[in-house]
Amino acid sequence: xxxxxxxxxxxxxxxxxxxxxxxxxxxxxxxxxxxxxxxxxxxxxxxxxxxxxxxxxxxxxxxxxxxxxxxxxxxxxxxxxxxxxxxxxxxxxxxxxxxxxxxxxxxxxxxxxxxxxxxxxxxxxxxxxxxxxxxxxxxxxxxxxxxxxxxxxxxxxxxxxxxxxxxxxxxxxxxxxxxxxxxxxxxxxxxxxxxxxxxxxxxxxxxxxxxxxxxxxxxxxxxxxxxxxxxxxxxxxxxxxxxxxxxxxxxxxxxxxxxxxxxxxxxxxxxxxxxxxxxxxxxxxxxxxxxxxxxxxxxxxxxxxxxxxxxxxxxxxxxxxxxxxxxxxxxxxxxxxxxxxxxxxxxxxxxxxxxxxxxxxxxxxxxxxxxxxxxxxxxxxxxxxxxxxxxxxxxxxxxxxxxxxxxxxxxxxxxxxxxxxxxxxxxxxxxxxxxxxxxxxxxxxxxxxxxxxxxxxxxxxxxxxxxxxxxxxxxxxxxxxxxxxxxxxxxxxxxxxx
Amino acid sequence: xxxxxxxxxxxxxxxxxxxxxxxxxxxxxxxxxxxxxxxxxxxxxxxxxxxxxxxxxxxxxxxxxxxxxxxxxxxxxxxxxxxxxxxxxxxxxxxxxxxxxxxxxxxxxxxxxxxxxxxxxxxxxxxxxxxxxxxxxxxxxxxxxxxxxxxxxxxxxxxxxxxxxxxxxxxxxxxxxxxxxxxxxxxxxxxxxxxxxxxxxxxxxxxxxxxxxxxxxxxxxxxxxxxxxxxxxxxxxxxxxxxxxxxxxxxxxxxxxxxxxxxxxxxxxxxxxxxxxxxxxxxxxxxxxxxxxxxxxxxxxxxxxxxxxxxxxxxxxxxxxxxxxxxxxx
Numbered sequence: 001x002x003x004x005x006x007x008x009x010x011x012x013x014x015x016x017x018x019x020x021x022x023x024x025x026x027x028x029x030x031x032x033x034x035x036x037x038x039x040x041x042x043x044x045x046x047x048x049x050x051x052x053x054x055x056x057x058x059x060x061x062x063x064x065x066x067x068x069x070x071x072x073x074x075x076x077x078x079x080x081x082x083x084x085x086x087x088x089x090x091x092x093x094x095x096x097x098x099x100x101x102x103x104x105x106x107x108x109x110x111x112x113x114x115x116x117x118x119x120x121x122x123x124x125x126x127x128x129x130x131x132x133x134x135x136x137x138x139x140x141x142x143x144x145x146x147x148x149x150x151x152x153x154x155x156x157x158x159x160x161x162x163x164x165x166x167x168x169x170x171x172x173x174x175x176x177x178x179x180x181x182x183x184x185x186x187x188x189x190x191x192x193x194x195x196x197x198x199x200x201x202x203x204x205x206x207x208x209x210x211x212x213x214x215x216x217x218x219x220x221x222x223x224x225x226x227x228x229x230x231x232x233x234x235x236x237x238x239x240x241x242x243x244x245x246x247x248x249x250x251x252x253x254x255x256x257x258x259x260x261x262x263x264x265x266x267x268x269x270x271x272x273x274x275x276x277x278x279x280x281x282x283x284x285x286x287x288x289x290x291x292x293x294x295x296x297x298x299x300x301x302x303x304x305x306x307x308x309x310x311x312x313x314x315x316x317x318x319x320x321x322x323x324x325x326x327x328x329x330x331x332x333x334x335x336x337x338x339x340x341x342x343x344x345x346x347x348x349x350x351x352x353x354x355x356x357x358x359x360x361x362x363x364x365x366x367x368x369x370x371x372x373x374x375x376x377x378x379x380x381x382x383x384x385x386x387x388x389x390x391x392x393x394x395x396x397x398x399x400x401x402x403x404x405x406x407x408x409x410x411x412x413x414x415x416x417x418x419x420x421x422x423x424x425x426x427x428x429x430x431x432x433x434x435x436x437x438x439x440x441x442x443x444x445x446x447x448x449x450x451x452x453x454x455x456x457x458x459x460x461x462x463x464x465x466x467x468x469x470x471x472x473x474x475x476x477x478x479x480x481x482x483x484x485x486x487x488x489x490x491x492x493x494x495x496x497x498x
Numbered sequence: 499x500x501x502x503x504x505x506x507x508x509x510x511x512x513x514x515x516x517x518x519x520x521x522x523x524x525x526x527x528x529x530x531x532x533x534x535x536x537x538x539x540x541x542x543x544x545x546x547x548x549x550x551x552x553x554x555x556x557x558x559x560x561x562x563x564x565x566x567x568x569x570x571x572x573x574x575x576x577x578x579x580x581x582x583x584x585x586x587x588x589x590x591x592x593x594x595x596x597x598x599x600x601x602x603x604x605x606x607x608x609x610x611x612x613x614x615x616x617x618x619x620x621x622x623x624x625x626x627x628x629x630x631x632x633x634x635x636x637x638x639x640x641x642x643x644x645x646x647x648x649x650x651x652x653x654x655x656x657x658x659x660x661x662x663x664x665x666x667x668x669x670x671x672x673x674x675x676x677x678x679x680x681x682x683x684x685x686x687x688x689x690x691x692x693x694x695x696x697x698x699x700x701x702x703x704x705x706x707x708x709x710x711x712x713x714x715x716x717x718x719x720x721x722x723x724x725x726x727x728x729x730x731x732x733x734x735x736x737x738x739x740x741x742x743x744x745x746x747x748x749x750x751x752x753x754x755x756x757x758x759x760x761x762x763x764x765x766x767x768x769x770x771x772x773x774x775x776x777x778x779x780x781x782x783x784x785x786x787x788x789x790x791x792x793x794x795x796x797x798x799x800x801x802x803x804x805x806x807x808x809x810x811x812x813x814x815x816x817x818x819x820x821x822x823x824x825x826x827x828x
Contacts, residue, residue, distance in 0.1 A: 093703035095696045097766035102692065112710050114690040140505070 004032045005069025007166045007197045008053060008085075014060040015048050015221075022048045023059075026223045028216055030166065032068070033195040035188060037208045037229070038168075040218035040241055046201055049218070050168055054087055055080040068165065084165030088172070092155045096144030101126040103143050104157045129157040132194065133187050149180035153187060166197040179293060185211050205234045206459075206497055219243050235461055235489065251444065252468045252484040255284040260318075261452040262334075262421050264303070267312030272298035273476035276312070280421065280452045285443060287463025288456045289496055290473035296456050297339075299473070300423050303454070304336040305329035316420065330359075335419035337410070339426045345410040346398045353380045353394035355409055360416045383412035387442065404438035411442060415451075422446065423454045428462065440466045460493045472496055508760025512775040512808065519782055527789040533658065533665040535785070543781045544670035545729045545736070549752045550759075550773040551681040552725025557756060558685060559718035560698035560765025561611065561618035565626040566722055567749040569603040570730030572629050574740050577731065578642055578649070586646045596727035603629070604723020608715040626749075633742050642740040649731075650738040670732040677725060682770040684721070694718060698765025754805050755780050779804065 008030045015023040023045045030036045040046050051057045055075040059065070065072045067083045094103050102109065104126035109117065126139055135153050143151060152172060159167050172184060188198050188211060202208045209215070209229050217224040217240045224240050258281040267276040273295035280286050288296055301307045303314065305323030314321045316332055323329050326336070337345070346355050357364055357376050364379060366372035380394045389408040391401065398409060414422070424443065428436040443466060447453050457463050463470045464484045472480035472495060482492055503510045524531035549566060556563045577595045581587035587595075603625075610621045653669040685691035697704040697714040705711055734740050759776025761768030783804055784797050792800075 089706075091702075093700065093706050095699040095703060095766065097699040097762075098692075098695060106696070106707060109689045109692045109696070110708055111689055112713055114684075114688040117687050117689055117692060140501070142504075 005066070006030060007032045007034070007068055009064075009066040009069075010053065011064040013049065013052060013063045013065075015045075015052060015057060016060060021221050023052070023221045026218065026221070028053075028223075029226070030197050030199055032165070033192050033197055034214070035192050035198045035200070035212045037200045037202065037212040037215040038218070039202070039205070039208075039215055039237060044218040044241070045221040046218055048221075050087060050170075050201070053080065054085055054168075081162065084163055085168075086159035086162065086164035086166070087168040088152075088155045088159060088170065090171045092151055094143055094151055094155060094158075096142070098143060099139065100137050100141050100143055100146070100154055101139040103154050104129050105161055106158060107162050125161055126157065129160040132160055132190075133157055134190050135187060147180070149176050149183060152176075152184060156187060156191070160196075164196065166199065167191070168199045168201060170201045172200065172202070176292065181207055181292070205237055209234065209237070217241055233490075234459070234493070238461075250465060250484045255281045255468045258282045258284060261316065262303075262454075263315040263318075265313045265315070267299070267302065267309050267314065269298065269302055269307060269309045271476065273473075276473075276478055278471055278478065278481075280454055282452055283447050283450045284469070285447045285453045285455055285467045287467030287470035288454060288473060289458060289460050289463050289470060291496070292458055294473040295476040296458075296473055297425055298476075300336060300425050300454070300456060303329075303421075303423060304334055330417050330419075333418065333420035334423065335414040335417050335421070336423045337414055337425065337427065345413070346406055348399040349397055351395045352384075352389075352391055352398050352401065352409055353377070355398050356380050356383060356394075356412045356416060359413050363416075379416060380412075383416055387412055387415070387445075407439055408442060411446075415446070419451070421452045421454065423456070425456045426458065427455070428457070428459070436462070460496050461489055464489045464492055506760070506769060506771065509769060509772045509775060512759060512772065512779060515808070516775055516779050516782065519779070519786065523782070523786040523789070527786065529662070529789050530786060532662050533660050534663050535789075537665045537667055539778075539781055539785055540671050541666075541668050541736075543777055544674040545733050546748070546752055546755065546781075547674045547774065547777050548670075548677045548725050548729040548732065549748070550756050550777050551677055551770055552722040552729075553752055553756050554759075554761055554768050554770065554773050555681065555685065555694065555721045556618070556718045557761040557763065558698050558765060558768045559694045559714055560701060561715070561718060562622065562753075562763065563607065563719065563722050564619065564622040564749055564753075565603075565607065565629055566726040567745045567747070567752070568626050568629045568633070569600065569723060570726040570733065571742055571745045572603065572633050573599040573727040574730035574734050574745075575633060575637060575642070575742060577727075578645060578734060578740050581646055581649075582642075582644075586648070588648055592649065592731055593728070596731045597724050598727075600723040600725070600727020600730070601720045602723070603726070604719040604721070605716060607723070608712075608719035611719070612712050612715045630743075630746060637742045639742060641742065645734060645738060645740070649735055652735075668736075670736060673728060673732055677728060678770055678774065681721070681725075685770070690717060695766055698767075700766075751780070752777075754801075758805050758808050779808075 006029050008028060010029070011027040013023055013026045013028070014021065026045065026049060028049060038046055038049070048057065052059050053075070055077040058074060065075060067080070067085065072079070095106070101123045105122045108122055108125060123139055130137055133153060133156060137146070137150060137153065143154060146154070156167065176184060185207065191198055200208045200212055209232055212229055214226055215229055215232065215237065216226045217237070219241060260279045261282050262280040265277050268274045276299060278286070290296055298307070302309050305326040305328050316334070321332055323332070329336070353376060357379060360379070361371065364372055364375040366375065377394070384391060384394065387408045389405050389412065391405065398406060401409065427439050440462070443453060443455065455463060455467055467484065470482045470484060470492065471478050472482065480495060529535055549570070553563055553566060573596050576599055577592065580595060581592060607618070607622055607625055610616060610625070611618050654666050655669060655672055656667040658665045685694060693704070693709050694714060694717065696707070697709055697711065701711070730745070733745065737744070755776040756768070756773055757763065757776070758779065759768070759772030759774070761772060780801055783801060787797055787800060788794070
């Protein structure tokens with residue numbers, strides 16, 4: 001591989017947007033057939049760099065650019081495509097109502113002048129692309145009927161039809177289960193073996209570290225460095241991305257003497273999870289980790305009354321809970337904040353006050369049954385004080401707040417339902433490393449006030465640092481319980497990611 | 499068979515329902531399954547079908563058009579006035595004129611939608627009002643009763659005497675068949691047609707893939723306008739008059755029939771076969787009620803119920819029911 005010129009060899013790349021330096025003197029090199037990872041927080045310049053490589057943006061003068069050994073003075077989107085650079089965006093840009101074959105060989109349908117569609121050639125091109133990936137899919141199936149993972153394969157196959165020799169994949173594993181991720185990684189290995197380079201752009205580092213050979217880290221528009229992934233840990237990579245030695249001090253405390261709030265015994269549901277037993281105590285942060293597909297989210301849906309268990313029992317403060325829907329769960333005192341909610345759970349142009357009371361509108365109605373502004377005001381004032389949200393006026397739009405304060409407003413919304421148990425399902429998905437610290441600060445404050453918190457996360461380091469105890473779930477069962485004070489992070493990671 | 503069910507689930511279901519209704523009516527009413535009744539069904543629905551395939555292309559491209567029936571009235575009036583002014587004209591000139599005028603009105607819609615980035619329903623409700631207002635203003639609501647001879651003489655393509663009377667196929671049916679075939683060829687067998695599907699399905703994905711968005715809007719609304727113009731000419735030919743407010747209101751019947759035929763309001767789905775079945779189902783139901791002596795006031799109600807029933811069951815997957823059961827689905 002070393003005798004081939006690199007697929008991408010860029011140096012001294014800078015880009016200024018209206019006086020803001022988005023990229024400063026960045027170098028980026030990817031070998032042919034290499035699997036490479038491009039890492040960095042939101043706003044670090046990753047997408048700007050991709051857009052320069054694909055010709056969407058032009059870099060500032062002085063940049064050195066070469067694709068497959070050919071020095072180029074300027075790159076246009078067409079030129080990049082011709083040279084075999086393809087990007088698979090997170091939303092895939094596919095056509096769900098069209099067939100798999102049409103999606104893969106879509107290029108042959110392009111052009112302003114109408115031509116007769118050669119259905120046979122189209123199928124043949126699609127079949128050939130799938131064969132190169134060593135995958136078989138039903139060519140006549142409507143794309144919309146396929147699972148996300150298969151659509152991803154279709155997107156990759158489409159890139160191959162246009163002779164891609166280097167494929168950028170933006171957050172490719174974000175919504176895949178473990179089995180699907182494994183299948184995707186197998187496809188990537190096949191590509192790599194055939195000389196097609198793949199650049200992962202990802203927040204989810206565990207899978208990416210496993211497959212890529214090198215990682216390029218960007219921070220604030222500058223190159224931090226290029227590192228081999230061998231021996232690289234997630235914690236080290238996070239440090240490189242944020243530039244902060246993140247506080248890895250364990251905060252766990254002994255909670256065994258506290259009164260139990262939520263007791264779960266022998267809970268099972270279909271093939272989702274089996275025989276789950278644990279106790280969540282007052283003021284405790286209980287971590288629940290495991291790979292995607294381990295049954296964590298399915299378990300939380302049952303705890304929140306959205307699905308019913310086949311067997312087992314849930315007790316809240318000693319009373320057996322029988323929930324028919326999540327309304328019963330809310331009434332009993334269980335709140336559930338799903339993935340992304342801390343990032344997306346607000347109606348931005350509406351006021352802080354209106355956002356905060358969204359989940360408890362029934363509680364702020366007056367005697368007449370209409371909304372009572374007075375009650376709303378009191379409720380909002382209470383939670384602003386309780387969560388120490390820094391706001392101007394409750395009537396200001398949520399969008400005027402900083403990210404950390406917005407997260408507090410989201411939590412206020414759920415806490416206004418006065419829960420005894422708070423379930424946080426992957427609260428940091430799509431959230432920058434820096435902003436994550438803010439979320440966990442709030443989590444710990446809430447626990448200190450007596451709330452029982454079930455913290456679900458697929459990043460072991462998160463629960464290791466923030467939870468008092470950690471449950472490990474795999475294949476639908478609780479397979480281990482760890483005390484972060486006595487189990488080092490490395491051991492816990494080794495057990496979970498094994 | 500399974501392939502057909504999988505590729506055209508809505509159409510297959512509609513076909514089944516149509517067969518059931520036809521079966522029931524042919525037993526319940528002796529007049530229904532006669533050659534005369536069937537050919538008159540065709541003759542009477544040619545105009546609706548021409549509109550339907552025009553609207554289909556707009557729906558596939560993710561738009562909607564409320565203005566086409568009114569546009570047909572405008573084209574009718576302008577074209578007939580021009581032809582009379584020229585001293586009569588002929589079929590070739592008549593077709594050329596309505597096609598050009600129809601495409602022109604369609605492009606007005608496309609230009610407003612693309613130029614000002616307004617959603618198509620708002621634009622076409624506006625042009626629906628503007629077209630109709632202008633037409634009524636300039637005609638003063640007056641109809642044209644004396645059409646050129648070539649236009650007002652019925653043209654029989656095929657005649658046959660049965661025991662119950664004459665059965666015949668007239669010119670509008672042939673024009674309708676030509677419009678169906680042209681639309682089918684466009685959307686199934688040209689790259690432009692597949693781009694229309696893609697654009698309606700995922701506009702952002704289509705834009706990124708390099709599809710010319712303006713061209714898509716222009717083709718979709720131009721095609722719909724062209725069909726509206728042709729339908730207008732056929733309507734004048736059938737009724738032997740041009741009445742400015744004769745067609746207004748028909749757009750919603752056609753829209754309902756096309757959606758019934760499996761076209762999706764969100765774009766990206768729909769077929770010519772579905773259009774035919776949708777229009778025919780409504781037509782056969784009305785015809786049947788008529789023959790059974792049901793009050794005409796009940797027609798709209800029954801048609802409404804049929805459409806509601808068809809659309810609310812559209813998630814039932816026939817292919818999955820007929821497929822051999824797999825032991826475990828992963």
